[in-house]
Amino acid sequence: MNLLIKGGRVIDPSQGIDETMDVLIADGVILELGQGLTAPEGTPTIDASGLLVTPGLIDMHVHLRDPGLEYKEDIATGSRAAAAGGFTSVACMPNTSPVIDNKAVACYVVNKAKSEALVNVFPVGSITKGSKGDSLAEMGDLKEAGCVAVSDDGKPVCNSELMRRALEYAKGVGITVISHSEDLALVGEGVMNEGFVSTELGLKGIPWAAEDIAVAREVYLAEFAAAPVHIAHISTAGSARIIRNAKARGVKVTCETAPHYFTLTDDAVRGYNTNAKMNPPLRGESDVAAMKAALADGTIDAIATDHAPHHPDEKDVEFNVALNGIVGLETSLPLSLKLVEEGVLDLKGLVSVMSCNPAKILGIDRGTLRVGAVGDLTVIDPGKEWQVEADKLESKSKNSPFLGWKMKGKAAYTVVKGQVVYQA
Numbered sequence: 001m002n003l004l005i006k007g008g009r010v011i012d013p014s015q016g017i018d019e020t021m022d023v024l025i026a027d028g029v030i031l032e033l034g035q036g037l038t039a040p041e042g043t044p045t046i047d048a049s050g051l052l053v054t055p056g057l058i059d060m061h062v063h064l065r066d067p068g069l070e071y072k073e074d075i076a077t078g079s080r081a082a083a084a085g086g087f088t089s090v091a092c093m094p095n096t097s098p099v100i101d102n103k104a105v106a107c108y109v110v111n112k113a114k115s116e117a118l119v120n121v122f123p124v125g126s127i128t129k130g131s132k133g134d135s136l137a138e139m140g141d142l143k144e145a146g147c148v149a150v151s152d153d154g155k156p157v158c159n160s161e162l163m164r165r166a167l168e169y170a171k172g173v174g175i176t177v178i179s180h181s182e183d184l185a186l187v188g189e190g191v192m193n194e195g196f197v198s199t200e201l202g203l204k205g206i207p208w209a210a211e212d213i214a215v216a217r218e219v220y221l222a223e224f225a226a227a228p229v230h231i232a233h234i235s236t237a238g239s240a241r242i243i244r245n246a247k248a249r250g251v252k253v254t255c256e257t258a259p260h261y262f263t264l265t266d267d268a269v270r271g272y273n274t275n276a277k278m279n280p281p282l283r284g285e286s287d288v289a290a291m292k293a294a295l296a297d298g299t300i301d302a303i304a305t306d307h308a309p310h311h312p313d314e315k316d317v318e319f320n321v322a323l324n325g326i327v328g329l330e331t332s333l334p335l336s337l338k339l340v341e342e343g344v345l346d347l348k349g350l351v352s353v354m355s356c357n358p359a360k361i362l363g364i365d366r367g368t369l370r371v372g373a374v375g376d377l378t379v380i381d382p383g384k385e386w387q388v389e390a391d392k393l394e395s396k397s398k399n400s401p402f403l404g405w406k407m408k409g410k411a412a413y414t415v416v417k418g419q420v421v422y423q424a
């Protein structure tokens, strides 16, 4: 619970800090920041010279598959993957079995995390009962049980009237609504981005309009209801443009994208690579450029992985029937650090989208190294070169399009409440 981190480059946008200094954690809480700090004898000490020290990274969109789908991942393995990726907190989506749509299931996740998880696990409850899109779940109960947001992630709330009520009710309860924005009629039987590559491969396409139209609806509903909304995993230039314009008019909309949407295009699907199959699908080059531009100008508030573990039996099959999604917790940091190398974000900007902003959007007391804050932090070795290998991933599932990739940058230490939960 006590820890002294010496001589790291501390980057904390919440306090405007970018400076070489020490951080002292006592009883799991940030006690002091400054030069030449000392601690009582016997206090564990980390030499962070040449390394970055940031508020603990937060992944606000992961699937831990627990309860019910533990053959893909569980809270213990998912939290180990998070810790290895430098994340001190994750928000887990409710599309488990059963769905997190009531107090009992939410409490199960909270309690299991307490006993088994290496990192903080904040459950997300569903917007509608069973995520079926028919009637609202008891948001007040979900919040009371520890849920930090509600979402029917995996599918949209198709009924606009119900979504309006969800936004209004959630505003009253004080819980964040996360929208999975997708027009299912336009998606049809599509399995990848609609474009040149889908035509060449003879696969049914999902047009960008399927996302843009749904994002536009959420923006108008949020404006109409004067309530905030967070859009999950945006992937298209149009979504970014719609959200940028909405923010300019004062609509309370925030959004996230995932590392794969600013790293890969639908070219990765060639060879019918099911590890490049996800929803929304990988898009074209202009969309990748748009994601970077939207990160650079602050339109995109957060980078979240949409960590979606699947068993090999669900991926080593024909492209059309393979399940959507990839694991992302252990590759997010280096892929995001690349944005700094490319000049898209500076380090403060990166820490904002990977820690400060997700904390704000979810309303959790994290994302800062302020004195008195919870002692969650990440020590990053930005120059560490390593290769992604399936058998070295902590996640139970290995469905990553980045297997074999050479990466630069890795968590050296992940610290939760003053305790080192991961050391490279």
Ligand SMILES: [Zn+2]
Pocket: 153, 154, 155, 180, 232, 233, 279
């Ligand atoms: Zn989703």
